[in-house]
Amino acid sequence: MPTWTAERAKQWRQEHREELAEYAKKYAEAHKEESREYGKRYREVNKERLLAAQRLRRGTAKPSKGTPHGSGRSKAEHARRHYVKHRAKIRMHRRCYAHQRRAKGARVSAEQMASVMASNNGMCAYCLVAPATAVDHINPLHRGGVHAENNLAPACRSCNSSKGTATLLELFMKPRRLVTQRMIAR
Numbered sequence: 001m002p003t004w005t006a007e008r009a010k011q012w013r014q015e016h017r018e019e020l021a022e023y024a025k026k027y028a029e030a031h032k033e034e035s036r037e038y039g040k041r042y043r044e045v046n047k048e049r050l051l052a053a054q055r056l057r058r059g060t061a062k063p064s065k066g067t068p069h070g071s072g073r074s075k076a077e078h079a080r081r082h083y084v085k086h087r088a089k090i091r092m093h094r095r096c097y098a099h100q101r102r103a104k105g106a107r108v109s110a111e112q113m114a115s116v117m118a119s120n121n122g123m124c125a126y127c128l129v130a131p132a133t134a135v136d137h138i139n140p141l142h143r144g145g146v147h148a149e150n151n152l153a154p155a156c157r158s159c160n161s162s163k164g165t166a167t168l169l170e171l172f173m174k175p176r177r178l179v180t181q182r183m184i185a186r
Contacts, residue, residue, distance in 0.1 A: 059074075108148065113152075119154060120154055138153050162174070
């Protein structure tokens with residue numbers, strides 16, 4: 001005798017669809033009162049949950065704490081609150097991206113990016129100690145630098161963020177406590 005699998009059961013239900021529908025109809029008629037009582041009990045026990053779902057469908061739900069837009073707060077409201085909370089970061093990202101889009105020079109291909117990262121044996125071009133994890137614009141786009149392979153250098157996260165929009169001259173005039181501590185540690 002073959003074993004019942006989910007696929008076999010599905011096939012059986014498809015083959016006997018009319019019989020199952022007829023059985024369900026007869027069962028519902030015979031157990032109408034029981035079904036009604038069950039529904040009443042369910043609604044009493046789950047009253048708050050059902051009301052919350054109803055408010056959500058109608059769009060009159062109160063925002064609940066800790067949930068972005070799943071139970072009460074609309075996506076638009078979540079986006080507004082997120083923008084207000086992270087306004088400075090979002091504006092900075094948009095400015096940087098805009099500079100990159102407007103930058104003079106051709107697009108840098110993936111192969112060129114990989115060759116920049118591989119230069120310096122994969123080490124940061126500024127501190128020469130940490131492994132490079134980012135590509136930095138030597139002449140910042142913010143200051144009119146071009147987005148080209150000869151203006152890119154491999155940099156570790158620390159050097160890249162400490163350099164910011166500084167030029168090379170300004171960078172090496174800054175006190176370099178972090179880098180010297182790292183060099184001594186190795």
